[in-house]
Amino acid sequence: MALRITQRTWLVIVIIAFMTTVVHTESGVSGDIPDDVVYTDLHKTVRIGDSVVLTCQFRGTPLAVYWKKGDDPRTAPNLVSWIPTDDVTGLCEGERPCQVMEMNEDRSLAIKEVSIAEEGRYICRVSSYRGILIHNFTDIRLFSIPEEPYPIIKQCANDSSQICSISASESITITCLATSFYPDLDLFFLHGSQKMKDIGSTELTNHDGTKNKSISIKASASNTPYICVASDIPGSKDQRAATIMVNSPMISPTRGNEGFPAPSSTNAGTMEKTPDTMELTPRSMEITPGTMEITPGKRTTKIGNA
Ligand SMILES: *[C@@H]1O[C@H](CO)[C@@H](O)[C@H](O)[C@H]1NC(C)=O
Numbered sequence: 001m002a003l004r005i006t007q008r009t010w011l012v013i014v015i016i017a018f019m020t021t022v023v024h025t026e027s028g029v030s031g032d033i034p035d036d037v038v039y040t041d042l043h044k045t046v047r048i049g050d051s052v053v054l055t056c057q058f059r060g061t062p063l064a065v066y067w068k069k070g071d072d073p074r075t076a077p078n079l080v081s082w083i084p085t086d087d088v089t090g091l092c093e094g095e096r097p098c099q100v101m102e103m104n105e106d107r108s109l110a111i112k113e114v115s116i117a118e119e120g121r122y123i124c125r126v127s128s129y130r131g132i133l134i135h136n137f138t139d140i141r142l143f144s145i146p147e148e149p150y151p152i153i154k155q156c157a158n159d160s161s162q163i164c165s166i167s168a169s170e171s172i173t174i175t176c177l178a179t180s181f182y183p184d185l186d187l188f189f190l191h192g193s194q195k196m197k198d199i200g201s202t203e204l205t206n207h208d209g210t211k212n213k214s215i216s217i218k219a220s221a222s223n224t225p226y227i228c229v230a231s232d233i234p235g236s237k238d239q240r241a242a243t244i245m246v247n248s249p250m251i252s253p254t255r256g257n258e259g260f261p262a263p264s265s266t267n268a269g270t271m272e273k274t275p276d277t278m279e280l281t282p283r284s285m286e287i288t289p290g291t292m293e294i295t296p297g298k299r300t301t302k303i304g305n306a
């Protein structure tokens, strides 16, 4: 009996000693990671021009680590590779990887400055401590916030007054634009609650891969402002708007005219509202309040019980 207990005690000691050794050879982050598994982020969303670190976690000390770009871990070209005799940063391959990428000590991939060229799938392929090749991947998605201010109504570009207005005796073209965004953005005009049909739109791609977009509408003199709305803005959940008034030259821009309907000049071609064809989308209700304050101050001030 005594012999058996001693044997068991020894067994426990040996097991503890063994486990301690195993834990000791692992890096801190990979303590709970099973054999033959690589953990990476599924995707990373990065602003163009920012830096990013792609993590790669696995069990034990690897025989080699390869960061690759592409879909197939066997054929995708190496960006940076590392074996235990290499410098901690690993060896880069190719012009762009050598400019912006290197490995960290924990075998994560650091990209210094992300450009359009860095969009895509990154594979971390590891020759594990058991000598087995394992991998996982991270998709990099990019975005770029439009250049401020946006959106811009072209016809208001030089207008420093609080409410941009132009006068037109006939229908005129109004253009609204946003620049340097990625990947996409929606621009449209509202006239009252009516979403207007544009007469043209352009989308241009800049050298850095970001885009410029503009849309144009035909507008004519109206008491209702024309509002250009930017929605689905990269990096933002809000909408932005810019406002323009199109006045008839018949109304002299003197004080005291406010509240009177515009004299309906026959050649002004006033927009007819057709409520049945246009629906106010719920989104257009989210226009930031600041930009909607077109009517002169209607604020009520609470007096008393304060
Ligand atoms: C890849 O990484 C994800 C996220 O960390 C993880 O859920 C998944 O199990 C990994 N797949 C493999 C094959 O290691």
Ligand SMILES: *[C@@H]1O[C@H](CO)[C@@H](O)[C@H](O)[C@H]1NC(C)=O
Pocket (backbone or CB within 6 Å): 154, 155, 156, 157, 158
């Ligand atoms: C704004 O001003 C610039 C220079 O002062 C001029 O070239 C341009 O045509 C003006 N734009 C508009 C829309 O009035």
Ligand SMILES: *[C@@H]1O[C@H](CO)[C@@H](O)[C@H](O)[C@H]1NC(C)=O
Pocket (backbone or CB within 6 Å): 179, 180, 204, 205, 206, 211, 212
């Ligand atoms: C996009 O807009 C920016 C800012 O107005 C301008 O500098 C750039 O030239 C435009 N890009 C293209 C392709 O037209």
